[in-house]
Structure formats: structure tokens, C-alpha cells
Amino acid sequence: MSDDLKALEQWASVLLAQLDPTQRRKVNLQVAQDLRRSQQQRIKAQMTPEGIAYTPRKPRKDLRGKKGRIKRQKTAMFTKLRTNSYLKVKADGNEIAVGFFGRVARIARVHQFGLNDRVSKNGPDVKYDQRKLLGLSTEDHELIRKSLLSQLIK
Numbered sequence: 001m002s003d004d005l006k007a008l009e010q011w012a013s014v015l016l017a018q019l020d021p022t023q024r025r026k027v028n029l030q031v032a033q034d035l036r037r038s039q040q041q042r043i044k045a046q047m048t049p050e051g052i053a054y055t056p057r058k059p060r061k062d063l064r065g066k067k068g069r070i071k072r073q074k075t076a077m078f079t080k081l082r083t084n085s086y087l088k089v090k091a092d093g094n095e096i097a098v099g100f101f102g103r104v105a106r107i108a109r110v111h112q113f114g115l116n117d118r119v120s121k122n123g124p125d126v127k128y129d130q131r132k133l134l135g136l137s138t139e140d141h142e143l144i145r146k147s148l149l150s151q152l153i154k
Helices: 002-016 021-044 103-113 138-153
Strands: 087-091 096-100 116-118 125-127
Touching (some): 002 138, 021 087, 021 096, 096 103, 103 116
């Protein structure tokens, strides 16, 4: 996979070197936005970059079906995390980055690598299952190629 990424980077650098810095930044920004959209759709589908489904949440004990109590509706994991306000794009003339930055990056890192974290400030330490939020699949490599070519044709 990393060899494929290096080949893509070399191929793109030759094409981008022919552009002036403002055009290069514009192209990089559009490619990064397309990549972010792809990552958001994959997170919404609850899939890793390899196409494996996320491990489901642990059931909450306080949501048992008690009589007279309205049960909470099941929500997908990471609904807020995949929004544009949290999944950021950074692009300049030389590089693009799609990821989580700031305080939300810690939460994403815990899930990405399956680390230990506290549920609340004074709560117990919990070992989270690994759920790869970000990563490049072969479809993403193809998306980058197509997006780059479509931007250069304009």
C-alpha cells in the first residue's frame, strides 16, 4: 500500500510542478475536499478502510427496556465527528491533510488505535476497541487520481 502511495505521490508531483503556487493550492484544496467527502461516507457506513465493519458499541445497562420508560433510539457512532467542523482539511501548494485537529483529535486517536481513555473526568479507565476512522483504501487512491485529473483539465 505504501509503494502505491509513493507512486501516486511521484505521479502527482510531476503534474503539480507545472502549475503556479495559487493554482496548485486550489487543486490541492479540491482534492482534499473530495478525499474528506469519501472519508465521511465511509465513517457513516461504519467501515474501516479495508472494508471491515466497526465493532459495535457495548450495550448500555441504563437503557434496558424498563416499563413506562422511553428507550433511546440507536444512533450511529461518530455522527458529529464526521462533520466538516471536526473532520478538517488543510491544503497548501505542497501538501494536503485530512484529519482531526485540536481537542477532537484525542478522541479520534483513542478510537483509531484502540487505546485506553476515561469516559468522564473521574470515571474509570476503559479500553476502547480499535475502529479505524481514517485511512486510504484503493478506492481512495483512485479517487485522488480522478480528482486531480479533473482539476487539471479545467
